[in-house]
Amino acid sequence: MLTRSSLGVSLGNLLSWVYPEKCRECDVPIHALKSSDHAVVLNRFFCRDCWEKIEGIGGRCCPVCSHPFQSGAALSHSPDHVCGDCRRDPPCFTLALTPYRYEGALIKAIQLFKYEEQVVLAKPLADLLIGALRGLKIDLVMGVPLHPTRLRSRSFNQSVLLAKKLALHFSWPLYVDVMYRTRETLSQVGLSKKARQKNMRGVFSVQRQERISGQCVLLVDDVYTTGATLKEGAKTLKKAGAKEVFVAAPVRMLFGI
Template sequence: MPQACFVCAAPAADRVLCATCSAALPAVASECCPRCAIDCPGGAVCGRCLIHPPRFDATRAVFRYAFPVSELVQAYKFQARFGVGRYFAERLLAAAAGLQVDAVIPAPLHPHRLASRGFNQSLLLAEPVARALGAPLLRDAVRKVRRVAPQAGLTLEERQRNLRGAFAAQRRFDGMRVLVIDDVMTSGTTLDELAGALKLAGAARVEALVVARTPAGTN
């Protein structure tokens, strides 16, 4: 089915974006913190990760969370534009090249959120990545056990308090290298809490692969 490009409305064949708009999407900074993927000169570990090391070990992000990536994410999550999800998955696959992991985990949604949205946006992104890496996709291995208030508008400390104990591993991960897939990384609090639950269950290393990272200063 021929489509119009999501951004410029030019014919895009069977794609969500035309080649021009796809190439022009804001990429994550070429020099960014290996730990949390925030822009950082020289690709050094950023000040925040040095002072308060997160419980995840590394992050890879594809895009900067800015227009029109933000619009694409919203269309995927809230309007169930699955073509956008497939496009994101393709870009994640390219970014995942060379990763060696023992398991892939989608960032879990609380069951109530899952019921109202109808799908877990991270699960649909994680499936092709797990397949390509040849690692098992452990879809219910970590659950969101506590519903949390929306994070928007909260300070970093409030976000941390809000999410404490929100995730619980449902199995052991002894010595495993786990890759967590999420759509957007904002403050990193969610991934930190998730990594904490995985490490408590024995994980040796937790890496994050996300579609988009908010740039420095917008946390």
């Protein structure tokens, strides 16, 4: 006998075949899957082919910011294997973990998640980080905070949602009220690297410093572009007494690669 809930699922599956969603990347019709929740969520937005084309960042990378070296020749000019940016302006974080390129379906996924309130994408996006984070000694995790004005207009903080999924997976404590923004900033979109750094300078502060003193902190954002936001966040946390700061974002914009 069909229950009301099973009838609803059956009807939903039927409608998905009669009126299938279209892939947000290639616009071909897609149909619901009967596999994991992860696959079902993704299948609401992307076809299998487009999602399987997402590209990880491979090759030799800077051991601090994880930006890949452009070539073997570029690597040969850095015998310590640290990139020019990190040598000129060493970040306060120990390591940036940014495993995937901000390309193709991942651009659409971030836009849907961040600007179209498709918060169900938080888990599949956070899952992109799990392999990179496995084995790290982390005491607590937090997302990059939004200013209250931005948070009210968006209704959620995408970085905190990602951090929450990671905290649940690894059983790490999640802190959402320790670091905060002291002022509202311009949107980073379209700003130059120098303008991004200026925009973020001094924007964060920490309350209840005893909660992070001597701790290894993971700071999470949705996209690593120039690193200005995460670098400033790590700087603030270190000044407040964090023993070590790791930063992470599932995707990264690459320049000159």
